[in-house]
Amino acid sequence: MKLSLLFFAVGMLLVLLQTTFLHLLPLGPVVPDLILVLCVYWGLYYPNVAAVLGSFALGYSVDVVSSPILGLNAFAMSLVFLIVYLSSRSIWLHNPLISAIVVFLASLVKGAALVLVWAVFLSMEGLWTGAARYIIMEALVAAFLAPFVFGLLRRGQSYLEQIRVTTE
Amino acid sequence: MLAFLRKNQVLLSSGFCLLLSLYILTAAARGHLKQDPVGPILLWLMRPLQIAAQAATGWIKEIDQRYATVAGFRTENDRLRKRIQELEVERNKLLEAQATNQHLQQLLEFRSHLPSGSITASIIGNSASSWFQSCLLDKGSADGIRKGMAVVTPLGVVGQVVSTTSRSAKVLLITDANSGVDVLVQRTRARGIVSGSLENVTIMKYVKRSEDIQEGDRLITSGLDGVFPKGLMVGTAVKVRKQSLGLFQYVEVMPAVSSAQIEEVLVVGGEPSQAKN
Numbered sequence: 001m002k003l004s005l006l007f008f009a010v011g012m013l014l015v016l017l018q019t020t021f022l023h024l025l026p027l028g029p030v031v032p033d034l035i036l037v038l039c040v041y042w043g044l045y046y047p048n049v050a051a052v053l054g055s056f057a058l059g060y061s062v063d064v065v066s067s068p069i070l071g072l073n074a075f076a077m078s079l080v081f082l083i084v085y086l087s088s089r090s091i092w093l094h095n096p097l098i099s100a101i102v103v104f105l106a107s108l109v110k111g112a113a114l115v116l117v118w119a120v121f122l123s124m125e126g127l128w129t130g131a132a133r134y135i136i137m138e139a140l141v142a143a144f145l146a147p148f149v150f151g152l153l154r155r156g157q158s159y160l161e162q163i164r165v166t167t168e
Numbered sequence: 169m170l171a172f173l174r175k176n177q178v179l180l181s182s183g184f185c186l187l188l189s190l191y192i193l194t195a196a197a198r199g200h201l202k203q204d205p206v207g208p209i210l211l212w213l214m215r216p217l218q219i220a221a222q223a224a225t226g227w228i229k230e231i232d233q234r235y236a237t238v239a240g241f242r243t244e245n246d247r248l249r250k251r252i253q254e255l256e257v258e259r260n261k262l263l264e265a266q267a268t269n270q271h272l273q274q275l276l277e278f279r280s281h282l283p284s285g286s287i288t289a290s291i292i293g294n295s296a297s298s299w300f301q302s303c304l305l306d307k308g309s310a311d312g313i314r315k316g317m318a319v320v321t322p323l324g325v326v327g328q329v330v331s332t333t334s335r336s337a338k339v340l341l342i343t344d345a346n347s348g349v350d351v352l353v354q355r356t357r358a359r360g361i362v363s364g365s366l367e368n369v370t371i372m373k374y375v376k377r378s379e380d381i382q383e384g385d386r387l388i389t390s391g392l393d394g395v396f397p398k399g400l401m402v403g404t405a406v407k408v409r410k411q412s413l414g415l416f417q418y419v420e421v422m423p424a425v426s427s428a429q430i431e432e433v434l435v436v437g438g439e440p441s442q443a444k445n
Contacts, residue, residue, distance in 0.1 A: 020221035071193030130366020
């Protein structure tokens, strides 16, 4: 329970960071998608119902603060979680490079989901050329940041688990 | 049955969340989702944090600028550097106060030319996604801001309010791929629609091949979209190309207002009418 609350607080902090501080980075229009990295982490290391709801809630939060239509990111993040969860059974992940690759692929999945939903519910004009650039850039930035974020989350998780074991 | 549910709870809940998000999407796209029950609470919770974070962001920017200023004096001796630093800090404060004063005066003057009921607001957050160009304002429906109102500055058009809560409002910028502003070329009165695109360029669409438009032409709002008052600056044509095929010209636009550089905006209320500037 404590761990779920910690993760949710981290998620909300990441939404806050993405709407403020991360815009200071010299990355042009690309905002590092740390929420995606968190959803991938959940799918790999913390796959339970709370994490499913967390992924949906964080995607929904992104929709509330930035998307012109509700549900876009909620769908994309839920899909990313599901795919990472399903593939996590066959991935043995203890290497920072592999975590970066998984996040890169997950970011591509998220991009594809957004393009798909965008094409159905919003305008199609210039979608493919523009989207391809965003997808690749976002995926590269997220993959670069993934090992650091994973490291921090793993430390937080093992710290809380240690406390739980000691109190028990 | 219970064992099956327990064994597949992650899969089942994921499926449920996917279906729920698709339902929300469909309802929102069809306009059936009149009232978002969770969004306003979330924004209400995040508003003070965002205001604080935005203040801290400004502080970081100031530190960054101050560092850049100080870096130029590295070769000078310590005493002079200290003195210069002190003067620089003081000067920055004065300049900032002067700039704020000037900016607010401009806003006030500009406000008097707009329809009555214009509301001054501050930007407290930017888009959390690379896919959308939007920002959050610190005022909402409790302050009189409604969906569909125009957001402007004395420099030109910023965007349009797409949703509100009681204490905040979400603005879709004109550089977003889903926005559209009806514009006129100031010199020739040729009409078109200015919109953003995912290619990170702003373009003027539907300009007939026969229309006379040149690089450097100023684009102003036509007032015909019923959102923006007529005569506000939208941008400047920076690239004009007549393709070999097609009915329309390709016109690339440099927006008059860069959202990254603005802090205060005016939300235009009342019936749109001609701006007097």
